């Protein structure tokens with residue numbers, strides 16, 4: 001079934017401003033259904049959790065639905081879905097919590113491929129307890145994170161391996177399953193940053209071997225809500241700092257303060273939106289998500305071929321990364337121009353792209369471009385179309 005891009009785009013009110021939204025890796029637009037779900041939650045009346053009145057029960061229902069929706073999106077069970085404001089906040093919380101179980105001399109492995117949100121919380125937590133930080137190294141030429149090196153990196157003292165399911169600038173998808181299997185065999189846990197990977201294809205946390213899988217709804221058509229998915233039995237063994245009267249249940253004990261209930265309704269609607277991307281998808285919502293995300297991935301990659309081939313054909317453009325397994329994310333520089341000035345030129349043409357290190361701080365250092373302002377990032381998501389690609393290529397061609 002062909003990807004019905006016109007119908008999909010019509011569902012996103014923001015796209016009507018005529019811009020080519022190639023900034024999805026930094027945050028996507030939201031479909032009308034998500035906007036309506038958030039409004040409907042407020043219109044229906046909400047209350048804080050645990051009250052004796054119906055508005056409180058409505059909030060409780062919204063929370064439960066949101067957990068189930070996330071489990072349907074990435075796998076796992078609703079009882080293991082921790083909700084929070086964003087991935088960074090939750091990862092700091094998990095790092096602080098897990099570090100309570102570490103001892104001086106234990107080892108933590110981070111990777112140069114990661115967004116800093118899956119590096120610094122672990123490095124800082126390790127420093128506090130005297131744990132040793134070891135690094136998974138990126139091949140600067142290919143942009144790959146070779147899995148083989150983890151055979152040497154992981155050892156008897158390894159407690160945690162943190163790595164990304166996809167680089168937010170190069171799009172590289174490392175072999176998470178192979179790395180997580182090595183970690184598990186050594187008795188170590190794996191914390192996977194799924195923020196960039198989740199919008200770009202089917203995800204199954206069990207197949208990845210992720211003990212923890214973090215993602216942010218605002219990268220896949222939802223509001224600003226983050227989540228970490230883990231086995232509830234694992235969460236039961238962990239004890240985050242919490243307020244004395246706050247629930248001590250799992251997953252609630254990992255959640256701090258009062259969340260945005262209406263946004264959670266938006267998260268559920270975003271998962272429904274993703275599940276419906278392939279109108280022929282059938283079965284449970286989980287099954288429809290898997291079918292639809294496979295269709296979205298194929299669609300994005302077909303557009304990406306045109307985008308990356310177009311950029312690589314320009315003599316004044318340098319592209320970064322060429323991993324065979326990658327998301328539809330291009331990272332490039334234009335000779336004689338700063339990344340920011342390229343982004344400004346494209347903005348003048350109604351093409352939205354990012355420039356800078358995009359918090360891929362270690363990776364841009366390895367690539368040798370951090371000091372000079374990083375590069376330009378143009379990322380495709382399921383609502384982009386061929387005209388977005390052509391406008392980008394036309395705008396970059398003008399800079400020759």
Ligand SMILES: Cc1ncc(COP(=O)(O)O)c(C=O)c1O
Nearest residue numbers: 086087088115117168195196216
């Ligand atoms: C790969 C990746 N990880 C983590 C983050 C941080 O996510 P959040 O903004 O939800 O804290 C981002 C945000 O851009 C990202 O792209």
